Amino acid sequence: MxxxxxxxxxxxxxxxxxxxxxxxxxxxxxxxxxxxxxxxxxxxxxxxxxxxxxxxxxxxxxxxxxxxxxxxxxxxxxxxxxxxxxxxxxxxxxxxxxxxxxxxxxxxxxxxxxxxxxxxxHSLPRWAVTVASGAMCGSVAVFLGGGAAVAVVAFLAGAAIDRVMWLLQRLRLPGFYVQVAGGAVATLFAAVAAASGLKVDPSLVVTASIMMLLAGIGLMGALQDAVTGFYVTATARMMEALLATAGILAGVSGGLGVAALLGLDIGYLEPGRTGWEGLPVLALGSAACAGAFAVSAYAPWRVVAPIAAIALVAAGLDRIVSNIGVSRPWGTAVAALFIGLVAYSVSGRVKVPPLVIVVPAAVPLLPGLAIYRGLALMTQGTEASSSAGLLAMMTAASVAIALAAGVILGEWVAQPLKREARRLETRLAGPRLVGPLKSGLRSRRERTAG
Structure with a gap:
């Protein structure tokens, strides 16, 4: 040679x-x-x-x-x-x-x-991520109807879970065990809060605290890959999402066992307990949740406020459409379509890929709680709980499909495709949430003219 x-x-x-x-x-x-x-x-x-x-x-x-x-x-x-x-x-x-x-x-x-x-x-110190994780769980407690006491406990639990996860990940522990530890920490915080005499609903504390662990993001990513034709990757992501949620379930069960050994009576823990607040509180809580998630994921500061604003409007659309008698997935689809439409134009102004805006803004809409509730009910063994669990899982799948399809359609409509970009998009299967719209290569007509 x-x-x-x-x-x-x-x-x-x-x-x-x-x-x-x-x-x-x-x-x-x-x-x-x-x-x-x-x-x-x-x-x-x-x-x-x-x-x-x-x-x-x-x-x-x-x-x-x-x-x-x-x-x-x-x-x-x-x-x-x-x-x-x-x-x-x-x-x-x-x-x-x-x-x-x-x-x-x-x-x-x-x-x-x-x-x-x-x-x-990274652009942020690690303690700032811990605070943001706690703020995310606290804001979830607010729009789930938990009140100030539940929000404070969820904030502390979320911060503690983040530190535990960070430590275990540094030890290279597999993700399943990290999820188990996170679920156990959330349950123990709920048990301690209930035993201390605070007027809190332990079920809401656990629900709000595990939001940072839930696998809705993975499920939405899996369905995005499925919609764009990558079925092997979609299947693997879906399995990871289900395994992560099973880890949370095992951790909550283990936490209940530890609480019983310590003599802490937590009572009946309803899986995925929610108590949705009114529209203004829901919208503001969703905005805070999305903004906090963006900070915890090291998003640039310049995009945090736009993400919160988009999440606020999207949560309002979801609630309004759902309240007019349409099923939940349709409300989620409308909200996701809005996110996809707006994210493209906003991303160009703040110079980030649309994915950085889409995922945090969609976090309050993710079906992670429904996945957790479905798996928890299906493990209780009774016919009624199994039916309710299956229904929750089907609802979660419908919401995830609505989110993925709505976001992709919104991006498809929003992106101004020129001839060269349109040819590239046709070859590469779908609108871009990351990466270029153009190949960077001039067409034969452009080269001749040049």
Missing amino acids: SGGVTSEVREFNLILDVSLRIGEVLLSSGAGAADVIASMQAVARRLGVRRPEVDVTFTQVSMSYSYDPAQMPLTLVRRVTHRDIYYDHLTRVNQLVLDIVAGRVDLAGARSQMSTIVSTP
Whole structure:
């Protein structure tokens, strides 16, 4: 093999490597498989690799390129082992993708910037994330009708759960056991609050405290992948969501056992107990919940207020549509459509990918509580509880489908697709929540005119 060919192959390897590293960050941050593939292919094309083969599964991204039919194709694989949501890294990687596609960053610059992004500390100290997690649980307690006492206990429980999860994740404990520990902590806080004489509903305390653990986000991501045709990744995400919720259920059961051993009488704990407040409180609580979640996920500060405002309006739409006699999924679909429509234009103004706005704004609408309630009722063993649990699970699935479909449709309607972008969208299956709308390559007519 000549030196020129060796140099060319080396450059191809570097292009595939930086594309894979971009895909790894996007996938671990919750981006859909279609968005990950679109971003990786756009970056590779712009840097000089035409028509690479990209494959995305739940645990790895791979890329293959045949530069010479007489030679073995180049194939690189990266495993995705950590799935913590870091929206500051996601935002910077998304901007890097846009800069590469626009021709503002070359291969060397892309590799340098990727190394800087993944090694740069987060924009917030860890204690701020703990406070935000507690604030998220406290705001959930408010719009669920728990009152001030439940909100305070939920805030403390949420902060404690965050610290416990952070410690266990540093010890590399599998996610299922982390969820078990979180559910146990929530139950113990409820038991202590009930035993101390506070006038709180232990069921509401547990419900509000486990909101940060619930798997609604994973279920919505799974359905987004299913809608866009990535069924293997969708199935894996759905299994992870159900396993995470089962972990919470096991933790709550274990917490009840520990409370009984300590002599703390918590009484009957109703799974997923809620007591929805009026529209103004619901809207304000949803805004606080979405904003707190955005902070806990390291979203840039400039986008927190828009997220809270969008969540406020979306929660109001959900309640209004549901109150006129339409089923809950239709109210959620209308709210999700609004989120999808607004997120695209707002994301351009605050310079973040739409995903950073969509997910936090949709958190108050997620069906995690219905999943938890359904699984809890189905484990009680009676025919009535099993029927109620199955109904709750079907409702959760309907709400998740409505959320995913509404957001995707909203983005599809909102994005002003030009001819080149429309061709790219047709090839890459769906509207983008992350990544470029254009491939960065000029059409033949544009090249001729230039």
